[in-house]
Amino acid sequence: MNIRIYSWGLLVVLIGGWEAFTRLSGLSSLVIPTPSAVVEVLWGGLTIGYLWPHIWITTIEMLLGLSLGCGIGFLCGVLLEENGFLRRLLWPYIIASQVVPKLALGPLFIVWFGFGMTSTVVITALICFFPLLENTLTGLHHIDPQKRELFRMLGATRLQALLRLKIPSGLPVIMAGVRVAVVLALVGAVVGEFIGGRSGLGASIIAAQGMMDSSLMFALFIIITLLGMIFYQATIVLERWLLSNHLKGSDP
């Protein structure tokens, strides 16, 4: 596609402009490093290998937090949708807990779980929990009433209606929640590390800040961005695969 070429061209222009600006403006490299310096740091970090453990840790934290948060969020969504009493009972609390900025709980988690991976995973899971809960509830709730009646007419049990009607029908909405959760999981993991991490990409940013190494900070931004894009693309592939039957015959 032509537009792809223009997209890449724009990137080249932006980076070239950045390089030219930093070289010509005489700003200190502490404020804005040149792209070439950033690439040099990035390349060094990857080839010498000191960045890899951090990438690995952030990835693990993100994956753990994402799967815990999504799993629990989905199960709670199913439970609340199936049990109207529980839903009405807990709804105000769910709203209240959703409004609480989860990252503000970081210091408390450090008190509970100590510095390191556990608190970051818990924060990430908590952030991923709500989009899944909300989208599962919405997805399972908005089922064509005639299809509900069809399942009643066919004598389906509640479990059958859940597994064979509600979850498959709600899957597109649930997967949209997963996509939101993936983006939030990266924010959760990185910011969680800002607060209580010893290692990982977020902790490395704080360390680079301490050394006023802005080239390293930019290098880390690039890695985080790439990590996010890989995860997002993987989610889209997963979604296409899960929804392949939903989408057959229509243009995805």
Added chain:
Amino acid sequence: MSFVAIDGASFAYQGGGDVVDRVDWTIGEGEFHCLVGRSGCGKTTLLKIAAGLLPPTQGSVHIQGLEVRAPKSQIGFVFQTPTLLDWLTVMDNVLLPVSLKRAVRPGDRDKMSELLSLMGLDGLTARHPFELSGGQQSRVAIARALITEPLVLLMDEPFAALDAITREELQDDLLHLCDMRKTTVLFVTHDIAEAIYLGDRVAVMEQGRIRHDQIVDLARPRDHDVRFSAAFNAQCLEVRKAMNNPVTEKSTP
């Protein structure tokens, strides 16, 4: 003894007036009855009572002498929309009533193939509902309702969304199928010509009550020529006049 017997069935939503008001109706075995009425006259509600989907506030429904209190497998229901599951193939959609009860056997697949070819859907078993036209989707929905070989088929305006030609084709196929299997049918529609073409007997419903009861004595099997005959038009006119009931005209704002 009547096959389907509705005795004094009433239904009211909480805090509202009667949507269905003391309806008596009987259908003999293998007969095809049509229920006509304007939107909101209670015909769909009556059908749902007959299906066991709604409990009547008064009265009862019996099928073969047994009271209907909940949906039963001997009753097939076809909804206003095809209500096919998008993520299943045509084959799995048709077999859904079976697979919800037990594992699907080779005999079920044979029955499915037979039904689909009777409905003119050969070669479409692996398709998904998205890939079918509206008429084909309605055909799949009818095949699904018939896979369990129900004694009674209840249909709620199943062809309302189709174009006139497709609707006529489906009407002919439906008549053919029901005639073959001696299925007893209660068919709800707002289309008078459809009711006369399909029905042995037509009831006109208004404000929850049956206002008019008409026996359609047109010879069977019926074909397209019947639609243009004087007898057919006379039957339609009679139903149309019954629907012009002065009682409603006064009470509608």
